[in-house]
Amino acid sequence: MAYWACARLEPHRERLALHCLEASGFTTYFPRIRDQCVRNGRKIERRPPLFPGYAFVLIHLQWHAARWSVGVLNLIMNGDAPAHVADSIIAEIRGRERGGLVELPRREKFRTGEVVRVTHGPFADHVGLFAGMRPRQRVEILLQLLGGEQRVTLAKKDIEVVR
DSSP: OOEEEEEEEOTTOHHHHHHHHHHTTOEEEOOBBOEEEEETTEEEEEOOBSSTTEEEEEESSOOHHHHTSTTEEEEOEETTEEOOBOHHHHHHHHHTEETTEEOOOOOOOOOTTOEEEEOSSTTTTOEEEEEEEETTTEEEEEEEETTEEEEEEEEGGGEEEOO
């Protein structure tokens, strides 16, 4: 009975690992996402992996050949055998593909100067203005506190747009 397993691949050798697995008769699935960034004022489309360093491998009988294939560090194990990845998970990921690339849900983007409300924490229910993004999913907002405007950094999940 065939099942999907997850292989951890060597860094920067993913293409080689996938080639060797397929040459050994394994079916592989290495989902990629569409990512756009701006470099030197130009929009560039990148196609990074959805799960960097990991690929799905369809195991029919023997998993040892996949484990010792070139470019594979190991298989994600559940005791003495590879952990099974449910077919429904693979189908869900493939169902999100458009043109061979996985489309992730759009993130809610805030615009500078937009009115936001704090939903959690010590400033809950305060209303302020969105001032910008910070690293690690943090945001800066301007709140009216202590008789003036104060810049406060909060988790992105703790604010919502006031409509």
